[in-house]
Amino acid sequence: MLSIFLFLAQVAFSAPAPRFGPIDYGSRVAQAIDTLQATWYNRSSGIWDNLWWNSANCLTTIAKYHSTNPSSTSLTDILNPIYETSFKGGLAVAQPDMGKQPGSWLNSLYDDEGWWALAWIQVYDVTGNEDYLSAAQDIFTDMHNGLNRTSCGGLVWARNTNLLSSIENSLYLDLAAKLAVRVPNHPTYLPAALTQYHWLTEQTPLLPSTNLVPDGLNPSDCTASIPRILTYNQGALLGALLSLHHAHPENSTTYLSRALALANATISHPELTPAGILTEDCDPVCDTTAAQFKGIFLRHLAALHRVDPADDLRAFIRRNADSVWTRARGDGNKLGSAWAGPFRDAQLSAMCSGLDALVAAEMVGRE
Helix, strand or coil: CCCHHHHHHHHHHHCCCCCCCCCCHHHHHHHHHHHHHHHHECCCCCCECCCHHHHHHHHHHHHHHHHCCCCCHHHHHHHHHHHHHHHHHHHHCCEHHHCECCCCCCCCEHHHHHHHHHHHHHHHHHHCCHHHHHHHHHHHHHHHCCECCCCCCCECCECCCCCEEHHHHHHHHHHHHHHHHHCCCCCCHHHHHHHHHHHHHHCCCCCCCCCCCCCEECCCCCCECCCCCCHHHHHHHHHHHHHHHHHCHHHHHHHHHHHHHHHHHHHCCCCCCHHHCCCCCCCCCCCCCHHHHHHHHHHHHHHHHHHCCCHHHHHHHHHHHHHHHHHCECHHHCECCCCCCCCCCCCHHHHHHHHHHHHHHHHHHCC
């Protein structure tokens, strides 16, 4: 069988050249996906490197790229089998250490569930297959039933715990708002999104005036628990605000304004973006969790640019994608966790995060 690279490269090279320079980001994306699939994809389970929530993000990124080429027959023929394999194989994967049972997308961690729900919505958007949308709806129901288990309200990080993190609450908001758009007039989705937004912005310090999202709350007094600022918390809430902008037009200007403020606070932060390149405090070698973070932010930054184009956002996206390819790339087009370089590691989460950066640049380059 011909490699994914050959098919994707053909699609990329036949696309119109980006207006903002000669770099062919589509070709870079094609090469990176080929490396991702050849190195880390399990063709029976449909999971990458046996990593659960990371695989949901890999799937989201691939489907996001597909959304930039919706009319490409070649791309659809390649990626639809990946979606089907991941869907069927993922349901059969058991991960007892996370409470994962075969036949379900649910596990003991609500943020994991949120990542998978958002992945299947992205896949639904490019395939129209209702099975993927139903999976996202089933996950939402489980997350919704986990609300308000502490006096602080909101969604706890995991079952049988009182820990409250930013990430699962942002993902829940994003999911509710996305479902409200795709299942209009549903009695639960938009009210749930609006309630969650009110809780986040009016009843917690999770979206402060600095627009720097704390990592969680103290369940004892509902104050910010961890001051550490992480790029994926910034990105997840940015994505949720954009989804609410689409779901609730009556107040869309407010949501978009908050999303833009959050984005600007991130790209101008001296510790998050020294020299204009996204950086985690664990770089140059991050673990399998933190190595995933930066791509999530850039994914949603590209989505913001598509809604409200701005030269500074486009320049930031392209600068980071260029740095990934020129400074953080190793043999065989493997992408490392330190986007500013040097390349020191080859792991699945860093690869998918870097791929997110390339897809983001390809998306804004098409405008």
